[in-house]
Amino acid sequence: EEGAFRQIRYTLNKTLRPSEVAHLIEKSPPKERRLLWSLIHKDIEADVLQELGDDVKSEILSKMNTSEVLAISEALETDDLADMMQQLPETVMHELLRSMDHQNRERLEKILSYPEDTAGGLMNTDTITIRPDITIEAALRYLRRHAELPDMTDSLFVVSRKDTYIGSLPLTRMLVSDPSSTVREMMVTDKPPIPADMEDTQVAKLFEQEDLVSAPVVDEEGQLLGRITIDDVVDVIREDADHSLMSMAGLDEDEDTFAPIMKTTRRRAVWLGINLITAFLASAVIGLFEETIGKVVALAVLMPIVASMGGIAGSQVLTLMIRGQALGHVERSNAGWLLNREMVVGALNGILWALVVAVIAIIWFQDLTIGIIIACAIIINLFAAALAGTMLPIVLKAWGIDPALAGSVLLTTITDVVGFFAFLGLATFFYS
Amino acid sequence: EEGAFRQIRYTLNKTLRPSEVAHLIEKSPPKERRLLWSLIHKDIEADVLQELGDDVKSEILSKMNTSEVLAISEALETDDLADMMQQLPETVMHELLRSMDHQNRERLEKILSYPEDTAGGLMNTDTITIRPDITIEAALRYLRRHAELPDMTDSLFVVSRKDTYIGSLPLTRMLVSDPSSTVREMMVTDKPPIPADMEDTQVAKLFEQEDLVSAPVVDEEGQLLGRITIDDVVDVIREDADHSLMSMAGLDEDEDTFAPIMKTTRRRAVWLGINLITAFLASAVIGLFEETIGKVVALAVLMPIVASMGGIAGSQVLTLMIRGQALGHVERSNAGWLLNREMVVGALNGILWALVVAVIAIIWFQDLTIGIIIACAIIINLFAAALAGTMLPIVLKAWGIDPALAGSVLLTTITDVVGFFAFLGLATFFYS
Missing domain, CATH: 3.10.580.10 (CBS-domain)
Incomplete structure (x- = not known):
């Protein structure tokens, strides 16, 4: 075992570059992570640390004592140091500022005076x-x-x-x-x-x-x-692009793939709770039509199709809009064109798939009425999906709410509620 | 109107940089796009063209005749020219190659001999x-x-x-x-x-x-x-990061925000069709239990909750795994750790939310049995979601299928089928 450790230690410190060590740490579960970190030399600790993702970095920093943090801070570039400072406990941060020489402290305070997500927070002071x-x-x-x-x-x-x-x-x-x-x-x-x-x-x-x-x-x-x-800008681009993907699933873009169980459970629980409210809203709509479903059970069999088609169509529009906003393509001035395009696309696809579903439903349940009802409900829901998918990102952004985070929950609420209400409401009208 | 055009022409050609003109074109609907393109000078056409997204670029190229393409090609850098060539009709491409001088043709053919998504396809030949x-x-x-x-x-x-x-x-x-x-x-x-x-x-x-x-x-x-x-690498990073987001909604990462109606309708129809198969599968599962639903209509009211909780939990795991794969963090070697973590997180969140939903269901329908049934079904479905969310990306990748594209459809199929089957199956057992 001793020999194996010596081998790993050699690889970490002599063969791999700091960025490769950081990558190795990031793709290891917590226990191996701590072991790997303990095996690397003091001299490369700072280099490795600044290559790590925010979540992993703050985990490692939180386990260090003040003198270890001070030692590492000396080897960091000013902008990376400023990033690190923002993840330190208040007391350690002040100790660190006190320990620095005048010039470095002044530089650092200049960067720290700008928010992390501005040019000032991103800059370095090593100009010639x-x-x-x-x-x-x-x-x-x-x-x-x-x-x-x-x-x-x-x-x-x-x-x-x-x-x-x-x-x-x-x-x-x-x-x-x-x-x-x-x-x-x-x-x-x-x-x-x-x-x-x-x-x-x-x-x-x-x-x-x-x-x-x-x-x-x-x-x-x-x-x-x-x-x-550009190296710091590339990180911004990567994080920015990850942001939409992760937010749409209610995840944080800094989320560590190997975050520990309790942290993960807590973060996920919040998202499930929010979505549960949505689900109960949909249930409440179905609950309004209990009597009709009792009479025609086929409605219960087919109703998820209407909701699901609306959800899929809507999330396509929503994703396109969110990406368009990130690229700076979507603005109020062209929202009208986009809404118009999406309504026509929704109508065309609505008619196409309404026909397909209607034919299958009629054959399955030997009932012409149910075919007509589901066709109408699908067309209505694809319209609602196009409208919600286009307008939600624009309205949310105008209100200062992140469309990537709130958009998908709200969209599903709308397509579920409209879908169930249209389908079961029409059914109640036709079957009574 | 003449004056307005002159004003726009002046802005396009004198005030804005080619990258800004390209951005303006990208964020305009098709009709304005053609107008803008017609107003820009021949001399900056090439510069603007190479800043455009693939979808928009090939739309503009498709409207040009061979001599126009030839004129533009002269002003392009070799790697951009190679990119453009791949979007031209075969005949125009050969004509273009014939028209070039020996040295340029040789350089271009060297780049074209490598696939677009390799270092060779990405490189330029302007070395010193x-x-x-x-x-x-x-x-x-x-x-x-x-x-x-x-x-x-x-x-x-x-x-x-x-x-x-x-x-x-x-x-x-x-x-x-x-x-x-x-x-x-x-x-x-x-x-x-x-x-x-x-x-x-x-x-x-x-x-x-x-x-x-x-x-x-x-x-x-x-x-x-x-x-x-690095400028070409940044494009790769941007496209790569967009890929997961867009694929999970069944969209192409090159998709133009302002694609015309028929193109959009066709692309979307395919995705809706694939998802319809999923929806009918879920319906078929519900159909198995028509008799039970006829007896206890409350089941129809609550069943979307079970499926929805599974879908949400599963897509969180799936998104984290897909991002982890893109970052190179997820491999077979640490799949075991991740699966274990997700199963425990699924169990913890399953128990938490199963209790909440059970209490609400019992109060709502004044029925203890339905509370027990839905609690069990939610726990089972969150387990299935954790398993599917973790394993699907790994298995799909091993089979050479893009997890971002196929993952979400398959995941919803699993959480819908397992959710409805567990809930209605348990109900059939308890209520008969």
């Missing part, structure tokens, strides 16, 4: 700045005095004496420039800097549209605060 | 290569002979006389090196090049883990073929 009036040759000499440049440095930022952002000098441009020309002549100024309070999803869109590698961040006065790099 | 034995100073002089360097050039690739990849020289490293040292001394060799047949999702993981901006692509003999840049 130059003045506009020096020559390219002087700039090159200045760079050569550095032992190394920060990762992902693709541009130098040109600032005034008062640190006001003026422009960027891409390294690729610097390398093909005449050495005697000045920075001012060669810098680019057509890409405006990012304001520190811009939302992180907006920053991601900008990076995607402009194919950026790094971008300067400025405050309201135009002073250079730091820079955002 | 140098030899290992020259000095940094000579390399800098060589660079200065270029009018400009390709976008996203963060490294030069070091190759042998036979074009075999040897290492990379990051610009950031080059700029801090002693000019008299050689490229061989300063190049980095610890990051292996990407084989051309690596899957694009694998490439994306590598870029994310290693925080890369660009990476060299090589063939089996180690010859440098081209490079992949």
Whole structure:
């Protein structure tokens, strides 16, 4: 066993990169996770930690004492440190701030003063700045005095004496420039800097549209605060895209695949409880028609079909709308077109599948009436599904509620209630 | 009206960037789209086109004649051109290949020989290569002979006389090196090049883990073929993340938010048809117990609750597993742990909500038996949901079927059938 541990320890510390160790930890159940963490060297702990997902990271941090946290914090980049701080208990956070030197504390407090999901919270302070009036040759000499440049440095930022952002000098441009020309002549100024309070999803869109590698961040006065790099933006894109998927199932996008039993049970219980209210609402609607069902039991057999068709059709529309909102395609101005398209699509598919279901129902129960009733109910419910699927995301967003989280529950409530009410209501009318 | 058009034309061609024009086109319904496209200048058509989503791009391409396609192709980068080629009719594609000069055709055919979803299909051929034995100073002089360097050039690739990849020289490293040292001394060799047949999702993981901006692509003999840049990788990440969300609703991740009515109706009809089979299966199960329902109509009122709780619990597990697979966390080796966790969570939540539902049902229908029956049925169905939610993605993936696409339909089938069967079966036993 000793030998096996030594082997694992060697692999973790010598063969794998920190990102690979982090991946290994993330895909291990809790017990192995703690074992793996205990086997890695102090020197790579910080590197591994910052590659971990939020849920896993805070689990590991919560098990450390203050001095361990302090040791790790020294090896982190400022933006990662700021992220980590937000997951620490208040007391540890203050101790950590006290322990830092003046310059680092100031930098960190600057980042911490912006919410985590803004450009300010995303930025790092490792910018390389130059003045506009020096020559390219002087700039090159200045760079050569550095032992190394920060990762992902693709541009130098040109600032005034008062640190006001003026422009960027891409390294690729610097390398093909005449050495005697000045920075001012060669810098680019057509890409405006990012304001520190811009939302992180907006920053991601900008990076995607402009194919950026790094971008300067400025405050309201135009002073250079730091820079955002594509690696952090990729995390935003990944989380943002995961958000819709996970929220629609009532899960958190940071949710750890291997979260412990009690944590998982608690989170899931809430969602089941909310959905139970929906289910009881549907039951209550069915309860209104108990008498009719007692007379025609075939109704009980067929009624889930009406609700299910509405739910499926509606969730297709809802998903398309939610993705459209995330991509910035769906706005009030084109909501009318979308609603119109969905109503027509709902009508066409409603008629098609209403006919199919009607024929099967008539043959199954040897009853023409039930065929007519279910056909009408399906068409009505697909209309309701198109309407709810299109409008819910728009209305919820306008009210500041996340459509991905609340949309699917509300949609199912609507398609269940409308479906059961239309089907059983029509039946009560026809069979009495 | 003339004036309004002139205004729009000016905005499209002078004020907005190509990526912004593309975004504007994507968020417009078909008719406005065609109008917008007709208003943009020939010179920016190619730039706009390559920023568009696949669905929109092929719609616009399908309306062009061969000479228009040829004109646009000249302005595209090789990897974008290769992407476009795959959406053209066979005849136009051959014409296009014939019209190109030898060097460009060869480059393009190299990319086209790899599937679109591999490193080879993703790469571009605009690499800057140098030899290992020259000095940094000579390399800098060589660079200065270029009018400009390709976008996203963060490294030069070091190759042998036979074009075999040897290492990379990051610009950031080059700029801090002693000019008299050689490229061989300063190049980095610890990051292996990407084989051309690596899957694009694998490439994306590598870029994310290693925080890369660009990476060299090589063939089996180690010859440098081209490079992949982060902007194309971001597209892969975005599409990959969208894939799970869209597939779970039976939608294609390339689906255009503003697809025309007939296209939408057809795509949706298929999914509704598949789900209808599921719904009829559930109905058939209910049909087995028609007699019992005739005796106790309350069963019809409560049965959707059992099915719905199972469906919700199951889709939470399924979503977590599908995301876990996409992140590379879920494998056979840890499936046992996950199944165990989900069964325990299912049992705990099953007991909790079974009690709640039982109490409500007993009060509602003044019937103790129905409370016991529904409690048992809910516990059984949450077990089935946990089992199906965990195992379906693993089994489907092993069979080469996309769990995101087939998982949700199969899961609902299972939770509906098990839910109705358990509830009505138990009822038949207790009430007869």
